[in-house]
Amino acid sequence: MSRVLVGVKRVIDYAVKIRVKPDHSGVVTDGVKHSMNPFCEIAVEEAVKLKEKKFIKEVVAVSCGPTQVTETIRTALAMGCDRGIHVEVSGKDYEAMGPLQIAKIFAALAKKEEASLVILGKQAIDDDCNQTGQMTAALLDWPQGTFASEVTIDGEKVKVVREIDGGLETIKISMPAVLTADLRLNTPRYATLPNIMKAKKKKIANMKPADLGVDMVSRVEVLRVDEPPTRLAGVKVETVDDLVAKLKANGTI
Amino acid sequence: LWFVVCSFAVNMFKGQINPSQVFPFPSVMNEEQTQFLQELVPPVSKFFEEVNDPAKNDSLEKVEDSTMESLKEMGAFGLQVPQDLGGVGLTNTQYARLVEIVGQHDLGVGITLGAHQSIGFKGILLVGSPAQKEKYLPKLATGETLAAFCLTEPASGSDAASIKTLATLSPCGKHYILNGGKIWISNGGLAEIFTVFAKMPMMDEKTGQMKDKITAFIVERSFGGVTHGPPEKKMGIKASNTAEVYFENVPVPIENVLGEVGGGFKVAMAILNNGRFGMAAALSGTMKGVITQAVDHAANRVQFGSKIHTYGAIQEKLARMTMLQYVTESMAYMISGNMDSGSKDYHIEAAISKIFASTDILWLFPVVCIQGSGVERVMRDLRIFRIFEGTNDILRLFVALNGFQDAGKHLKSLQKALKNPLGNAGLLAGEITKRAKRTAGLSTGLTLQGSVHPELSHSGNLAVKAIEHFGVTVEDMLLKHGKNILHEQFVLKRVADSAIDLYAMVVVLSRASRSLSQGHASAQHEKILCETWCIEAYDRIMKNVKDLKSSSTTQVFKNMKAISAAVVENGGIVAPHPLGF
Numbered sequence A: 001m002s003r004v005l006v007g008v009k010r011v012i013d014y015a016v017k018i019r020v021k022p023d024h025s026g027v028v029t030d031g032v033k034h035s036m037n038p039f040c041e042i043a044v045e046e047a048v049k050l051k052e053k054k055f056i057k058e059v060v061a062v063s064c065g066p067t068q069v070t071e072t073i074r075t076a077l078a079m080g081c082d083r084g085i086h087v088e089v090s091g092k093d094y095e096a097m098g099p100l101q102i103a104k105i106f107a108a109l110a111k112k113e114e115a116s117l118v119i120l121g122k123q124a125i126d127d128d129c130n131q132t133g134q135m136t137a138a139l140l141d142w143p144q145g146t147f148a149s150e151v152t153i154d155g156e157k158v159k160v161v162r163e164i165d166g167g168l169e170t171i172k173i174s175m176p177a178v179l180t181a182d183l184r185l186n187t188p189r190y191a192t193l194p195n196i197m198k199a200k201k202k203k204i205a206n207m208k209p210a211d212l213g214v215d216m217v218s219r220v221e222v223l224r225v226d227e228p229p230t231r232l233a234g235v236k237v238e239t240v241d242d243l244v245a246k247l248k249a250n251g252t253i
Numbered sequence B: 001l002w003f004v005v006c007s008f009a010v011n012m013f014k015g016q017i018n019p020s021q022v023f024p025f026p027s028v029m030n031e032e033q034t035q036f037l038q039e040l041v042p043p044v045s046k047f048f049e050e051v052n053d054p055a056k057n058d059s060l061e062k063v064e065d066s067t068m069e070s071l072k073e074m075g076a077f078g079l080q081v082p083q084d085l086g087g088v089g090l091t092n093t094q095y096a097r098l099v100e101i102v103g104q105h106d107l108g109v110g111i112t113l114g115a116h117q118s119i120g121f122k123g124i125l126l127v128g129s130p131a132q133k134e135k136y137l138p139k140l141a142t143g144e145t146l147a148a149f150c151l152t153e154p155a156s157g158s159d160a161a162s163i164k165t166l167a168t169l170s171p172c173g174k175h176y177i178l179n180g181g182k183i184w185i186s187n188g189g190l191a192e193i194f195t196v197f198a199k200m201p202m203m204d205e206k207t208g209q210m211k212d213k214i215t216a217f218i219v220e221r222s223f224g225g226v227t228h229g230p231p232e233k234k235m236g237i238k239a240s241n242t243a244e245v246y247f248e249n250v251p252v253p254i255e256n257v258l259g260e261v262g263g264g265f266k267v268a269m270a271i272l273n274n275g276r277f278g279m280a281a282a283l284s285g286t287m288k289g290v291i292t293q294a295v296d297h298a299a300n301r302v303q304f305g306s307k308i309h310t311y312g313a314i315q316e317k318l319a320r321m322t323m324l325q326y327v328t329e330s331m332a333y334m335i336s337g338n339m340d341s342g343s344k345d346y347h348i349e350a351a352i353s354k355i356f357a358s359t360d361i362l363w364l365f366p367v368v369c370i371q372g373s374g375v376e377r378v379m380r381d382l383r384i385f386r387i388f389e390g391t392n393d394i395l396r397l398f399v400a401l402n403g404f405q406d407a408g409k410h411l412k413s414l415q416k417a418l419k420n421p422l423g424n425a426g427l428l429a430g431e432i433t434k435r436a437k438r439t440a441g442l443s444t445g446l447t448l449q450g451s452v453h454p455e456l457s458h459s460g461n462l463a464v465k466a467i468e469h470f471g472v473t474v475e476d477m478l479l480k481h482g483k484n485i486l487h488e489q490f491v492l493k494r495v496a497d498s499a500i501d502l503y504a505m506v507v508v509l510s511r512a513s514r515s516l517s518q519g520h521a522s523a524q525h526e527k528i529l530c531e532t533w534c535i536e537a538y539d540r541i542m543k544n545v546k547d548l549k550s551s552s553t554t555q556v557f558k559n560m561k562a563i564s565a566a567v568v569e570n571g572g573i574v575a576p577h578p579l580g581f
Helices: A038-052 A069-079 A091-096 A098-114 A132-140 A191-199 A241-247 B008-012 B032-050 B056-058 B065-074 B091-104 B107-120 B122-127 B131-142 B265-301 B312-340 B347-364 B375-386 B392-419 B422-439 B454-486 B489-517 B525-550 B551-570
Strands: A003-007 A010-012 A034-036 A058-065 A083-088 A117-121 A144-153 A157-164 A169-173 A178-183 A204-207 B147-150 B166-169 B173-188 B193-203 B210-220 B226-228 B242-253
Touching: A003 A038, A003 A098, A010 A069, A034 A038, A034 A069, A038 A058, A038 A069, A038 A117, A038 A144, A038 A178, A058 A069, A058 A098, A069 A083, A069 A191, A069 B032, A069 B210, A083 A098, A091 B347, A098 A117, A098 A132, A117 A132, A132 A144, A132 A178, A144 A169, A157 A178, A191 B032, B008 B347, B008 B392, B008 B422, B008 B454, B008 B489, B032 B065, B032 B091, B056 B107, B056 B173, B056 B375, B065 B107, B091 B107, B091 B265, B091 B312, B107 B122, B107 B131, B107 B147, B107 B193, B107 B265, B107 B375, B122 B131, B122 B193, B122 B210, B147 B173, B173 B193, B173 B210, B193 B265, B210 B242, B210 B265, B265 B312, B265 B375, B312 B347, B312 B489, B312 B525, B347 B375, B347 B392, B347 B489, B392 B422, B392 B454, B392 B489, B454 B489, B454 B525, B489 B525, B489 B551
Parallel strands: A003 A058, A003 A117, A058 A083, A083 A204, A117 A178, A144 A178, B147 B193, B166 B193
Antiparallel strands: A010 A034, A144 A157, A157 A169, B166 B173, B173 B242, B193 B210, B226 B242
């Protein structure tokens, strides 16, 4: 029971008003406030708590992207992770980066670092893919506990309570395993200034996807990004008969 | 023997420009400091947005216990204590940036933190011995102990030198025995460590007479004899604890003298000077927050068929608020930058920034101030800022008199030189040329060209003209009143207001120039802010200059003195009621 890998993604801050680029190739990211994906914060918190309870010895925070993602890794270090790994991806590779590429990187790192657990956020708030955790588990052929709202370590097994459409499902899986954090798993701690200071002394290792034998070529091409259509004004009707008449008139029924 | 005084403000009183501290706009943080600060801002902002409840703190009339705990854990109580003594070790600029966040959200918490570290134990940081620092700073940094600054007494507020709390050496010579009472002490009811100022009779070496001199002491509540009164009920900053503190035969070990025996007044002034920029920083944050709310209101409220921000009256208000915030923020970071660069010469500018930030801020309240809207509370919180840490009236006198003093020295040396013209030919030639040009209405060669961005050259010229006229006015006042200028408070106030406007002009010229040079997206907007500010400030300065020369203004001063004397003598209004009863 030694090491946990936690993935942290740098995303546009949830409070920012998103604008689509004039060429519709994506959204404006330049000069826009970024922060750690909220579900990744929850993942980090869970990993740090497991370490505080002495179930694991070391938490490694991992992020993939250009230099700016080191800010996100440092936030994870300030929350209590022991060291970081920055997988450098930039330019076109970064723009095209998706769950499959990340999953490949995490699978390679999980093996390299001999991790017992890989904990990720259930999804990122920018692309809402909800795939990385599942793909990582599949590539490693490891069990997965996704949408976790409660995690308990029991010897060599993990009990995971999962949030599913019908309610809650409890499963028990063997380690090593991949977990993805859902909203109610925990409340992430605030980084304190002394911890941010201490985090400066923690190490962040640099590597490239090629070092892990991962090919970053994307099988997905984004054709166009548009804003959602502006919601049209509604129409009020007086009676149910009026409503039925209107619905018939516009062909809905 | 000439030495260069770098302070822009000191030089402008002489009608001279020393741009070294104001151009270019200081950028004093290295990469590591910038990166560190960028990491600190988000968690602090998040805490104040999501956890601290200013309305609750206000209604409880204290900072919630859980919030205090979190602030302590966060390290907020030792921001400028060196890291090796348990603090965060921030520079003044970094401190200003964080204090701005606190000011934006909760001034009651701001004062609790400020009374503790900006003045409460600042003396230990500035003049404490290594032993004193090691003993006290670690616990103060974590907030395990809180600090308070104890200077004011019932009969001694602005007249700080007149305090009566007494310290007498015990017979054994190992303690000072402290007796007295202090009032309006922030954190008075919470603090464990007090910086206390007391008078001591001391032998004046020159006269052989006993004279009262003030000494600063580090006093622990645990020494015994320290008690405090109930929390004062205040209109604003209710969450901050304000109480009377009493010292009854408190034994203070002689090792706890802070600074030199008899040097307490200097220590007090050094502490207050050193912390002043923090107020401008905090208030620039407060203004930012209020402006956001005002804009939201103006952009959405519809009256007479249009959004109210389309009306000129509202546009003027929003524009003024924006300019005031721009000036305040620019002053705060210029001063903190100067301090971080090692300047020892910033006390006039610091006083100017405190006056500016706290006086005009009331312009910011055109929005509806319904109880509970948050803005109402801010309005109540702001009133004290004109009063404490040096009332604005006193600080204006300080700005004017300090400026006069230096200008006066310059004048004296000129007068001396006149007695020995041949030996001082160079100095005199320069002065004569300058005055001749002035009389002829020509520019004296003073310029900000090279410092100010070319797109701002017109505003730069306004600033230069204003400095020239200001310098002449200062000299005229000195020639007219001589040493008695000390008593001409009507004059001093107007000189100070002009100095404030002048410094403000220069500060925004510097900031806007930097934005233009760096090609910021906002540079054109900042250019308009700068130009507009300079036009109006120039007009105000020229009006003050004109008033100080005019005989009708002299008459007005005389009249005001007479009106004041009459109502004082009558105990109130003198003129009988228009109805006759």
